[in-house]
Amino acid sequence: MPDPASLSLDTALGVTIPSRHARGRLARIGPALDTILASHAYPPVIEQLLAEALALTALLGALLKDPGGQMTLQAQTENGIVDLLVCDYLGGQLRGYVRHDADRLAEAGPNPTLFSLFGRGYLAITFDQPASDERYQGIVPLEGDSLAQAAETYFTQSEQIPSIVRLAARKAESGWVAGGLLFQHLAEGEEGRDRLHTRLDHPEWPHVAVLAGSVKAEELADPKLPLDDLVWRLFHEEEEVRTLTPVPLTRGCRCDLDYVKSVIARFPPDEQAAMVGDDGFIRVDCAFCATDFPIALEDVR
Numbered sequence: 243m244p245d246p247a248s249l250s251l252d253t254a255l256g257v258t259i260p261s262r263h264a265r266g267r268l269a270r271i272g273p274a275l276d277t278i279l280a281s282h283a284y285p286p287v288i289e290q291l292l293a294e295a296l297a298l299t300a301l302l303g304a305l306l307k308d309p310g311g312q313m314t315l316q317a318q319t320e321n322g323i324v325d326l327l328v329c330d331y332l333g334g335q336l337r338g339y340v341r342h343d344a345d346r347l348a349e350a351g352p353n354p355t356l357f358s359l360f361g362r363g364y365l366a367i368t369f370d371q372p373a374s375d376e377r378y379q380g381i382v383p384l385e386g387d388s389l390a391q392a393a394e395t396y397f398t399q400s401e402q403i404p405s406i407v408r409l410a411a412r413k414a415e416s417g418w419v420a421g422g423l424l425f426q427h428l429a430e431g432e433e434g435r436d437r438l439h440t441r442l443d444h445p446e447w448p449h450v451a452v453l454a455g456s457v458k459a460e461e462l463a464d465p466k467l468p469l470d471d472l473v474w475r476l477f478h479e480e481e482e483v484r485t486l487t488p489v490p491l492t493r494g495c496r497c498d499l500d501y502v503k504s505v506i507a508r509f510p511p512d513e514q515a516a517m518v519g520d521d522g523f524i525r526v527d528c529a530f531c532a533t534d535f536p537i538a539l540e541d542v543r
């Protein structure tokens with residue numbers, strides 16, 4: 243049995259309901275989320291948005307079959323307050339950042355709609371599974387009231403899989419907590435099998451969607467409620483519910499100083515010299531972890 247404490251925070255849990263031909267993922271992030279947000283120092287509205295986006299990233303990443311697989315979620319806009327939001331997942335490691343217009347955000351007040359944040363925006367979701375050499379990208383308009391709704395649209399329209407997605411995030415006294423739930427109808431009912439056909443009107447699906455959809459935001463973002471207890475609350479009347487091995491989630495950035503140095507080393511010496519700032523260092527930023535690396539020219543050459 244997994245340690246119950248570890249099923250409350252920084253973890254993703256897979257679920258299958260065989261008799262209903264459904265699978266699900268639940269995820270909750272706490273300390274990992276705090277670490278990501280702390281490095282950025284965003285205004286509260288942007289922190290809330292990134293917290294929900296990272297909960298969604300954890301849910302989608304937990305769908306990867308390949309342990310070396312990567313999932314990238316990217317929201318791009320035209321004329322939105324948010325210009326770019328990128329999150330990714332690799333082996334349980336999460337990272338993300340948001341580029342936004344601080345002045346326009348301040349004018350929009352404390353509760354801007356998804357439309358005012360993104361304008362005419364698009365959500366691109368990319369699954370990269372190197373082991374099976376699979377790469378798949380789907381793009382949907384960022385419509386509806388929430389990121390969760392956009393993700394549902396992605397699965398329903400782009401992949402033709404009936405899906406329900408719920409996300410919640412809040413800043414508790416102990417720090418940020420975000421959680422999410424994703425359930426999907428699988429025509430063949432089992433994990434890992436290819437879908438042979440899809441029926442959007444499958445009679446078992448609405449039942450699962452109603453139960454999964456009854457989850458409350460407070461439950462998703464409750465740092466003390468273990469995910470398997472939440473599964474029990476939602477689905478205890480089902481004949482059989484299986485949980486998969488939980489996946490620990492951490493904040494992880496893959497910025498690599500040696501790699502950056504090797505890239506700079508390929509530039510001609512006069513161009514390298516031009517990169518050096520007033521402080522005598524070449525400054526390289528990682529947007530994901532908001533880390534600024536000072537690199538001395540003699541370390542590169």
Ligand SMILES: [Zn+2]
Nearest residue numbers: 495497528531
């Ligand atoms: Zn980084």
